[in-house]
Amino acid sequence: MVSLVPTPTLWLLDDSPTEADFIRAALSPTCRLDSFTDGAVLLEALSHQAHPDVVVLDWEMPGLSGIEVCEYLRSNPVTAALPVLLLTSHQTAEDVMRGMEAGANDYVFKPFRPLELVARVHALVRRDTLRKRALADEHSRRVLAEDALVVVQAAEERAWRAEAERAHLLEREQQARREVEVLAAETRQHAEFERQLLGIVSHDLRNPLSAITLTASALKRQIADERHQRGIQRILLSADRAIRMVRDLLDFTRARQGVGIAVQRKVTDLHELVRAAVDEARASRPDRSIEVVQSGDGVGSWDPNRLEQVIANLIGNALQYSPPPTGVRVETHGEEDALVLKVHNLGPPISADLLPRIFEPMERGTESVDRAGGSIGLGLYIVRHIVLAHAGTVSIESTAPEGTTFTVRLPRHPPASPD
Structure with missing residues (x-):
């Protein structure tokens, strides 16, 4: 049995010493197991101890039953996603529906076989680990997109300022005015690109950045004013840095998807x-x-x-x-x-x-x-x-x-x- 976590932690709620010893014998080779005989004590432990990877609850318990403990776990946002396995001798369709409505992730019917119990526990651990990993991957992708957005926004803001200065210097020349109009149209396209950036994870990001670089390079050759030269150089450096980030993001996506980075030898x-x-x-x-x-x-x-x-x-x-x-x-x-x-x-x-x-x-x-x-x-x-x-x-x-x-x-x- 292979688990995605080295040794999962399991909490068992069962008031029968004999049954608890039987379960411990089955699970202790592959799990760290803590036993509870009272549902209230288990819930109290959740408030001040690290949460287990799986909770196994016996349906029939004095005091709080396993069903009631499960309902409490699902009602609490902190434990709402905690995997729960119910042990029960209730096998009718109505009983199964009752357990699922209470929030149980899986069932093991009594009398149970040790191998089945171990397999179901580890299946719950794997599903929960994959869920957590997917959430972490989504967070990483969101951070990368937000970082890229900040860089592109800064480059576009500098492009807008440079456009206004260039328009003032070149307003007496008709050809220069047409070049400024072209740049303004490209900048509007970049603004639309910015609004869609968070949904773009493809090579389309390269096109507007290349347009900024080409236009700024052309203007750098035409404008002799040193102050404006410095401004255009900052635009070129920012655009180049953004292009490198986009390239890295594309390579990162290919690598994470398992496609690998293509090479042409x-x-x-x-x-x-x-x-x-x-x-x-x-x-x-x-x-x-x-x-x-x-x-x-x-x-x-x-x-x-x-x-x-x-x-x-x-x-x-x-x-x-x-x-x-x-x-x-x-x-x-x-x-x-x-x-x-x-x-x-x-x-x-x-x-x-x-x-x-x-x-x-x-x-x-x-x-x-x-x-x-x-x-x-x-x-x-x-x-x-x-x-x-x-x-x-x-x-x-x-x-x-x-x-x-x-x-x-x-x-x-x-x-x-x-x-």
Whole structure:
């Protein structure tokens, strides 16, 4: 019998010592079991103890019956969803209806077989665990959508302000006026996009963000005023950050749905990809030192676009989590059948309790750094799934003396398909 929780906790209400011992013998190998002989005592315990995973109630009890305890549990919002299994010798259709109306999730009729009791208890535990997991997943999706909405709203607000300034500067030129009108139409489309954002979990988010980038880039080339140049540059940076978030959200959705991140393999030189990514990072962060160490053959069969995403995420992560005076080291080393990529920084060590979860969604090394940088906490999660899509591995080591090192190992060629 396999349960979704390691050892579920069960509370038993039964006034018969013999029957309680029989039930304990059946369930104790796979459950933690606490027994109660009084329904009122059980309800009192719920008010000051951690709730069990399942409550098993004997219908016939002195004082509060099992049915009455079940009705109380369902009437209390705190315990309304607590799984309840009724033990009863009442087997008529009317009795079953009475128990279900009281809120019981399942029945075991007396005399019962131990295997049936164990199976029904664990079935209730599994259903309740899946229910809780679904609620947690829904909450995670809502948080991701709300974070993306805040970023897009800020970018659109800056776009509106920039549009008004540009209209004032270009109002004497007819061609410029037409460009402003086009931008206004696109902005109205973006406003409609904003209202639908919470219902959109697809690549459609990329289109309006790309339009903002293209238009702002064109205007940046046409406007010489330094103050407006800075405003347009902020628009471009915000739009680029939102596009990265959308890409991460799409990859996150594919990974969570079990589809996996698609890769298009072709002959690729990892050394060249790393050098290009480092050049780009140096251009955006001229104040930081990035060292590159490379050896061996760097050629293999990989998806270059996806590996660029891995490299950029790891370098950006290293820059973000290390102090400016320190450097970042990027190593690529070719082995016989694989290539190894290492990205090292001298930032504060990641805590030991976080290390096992660092590649999970929305796990951050430092909350304040990620919020300031606009991260939604999916970068390392996506890195891991891209590496897995290449049949590779990714690991981390982080200590105070040595700093933090992410290590990616990529087979040069895809594994052979099974016959």
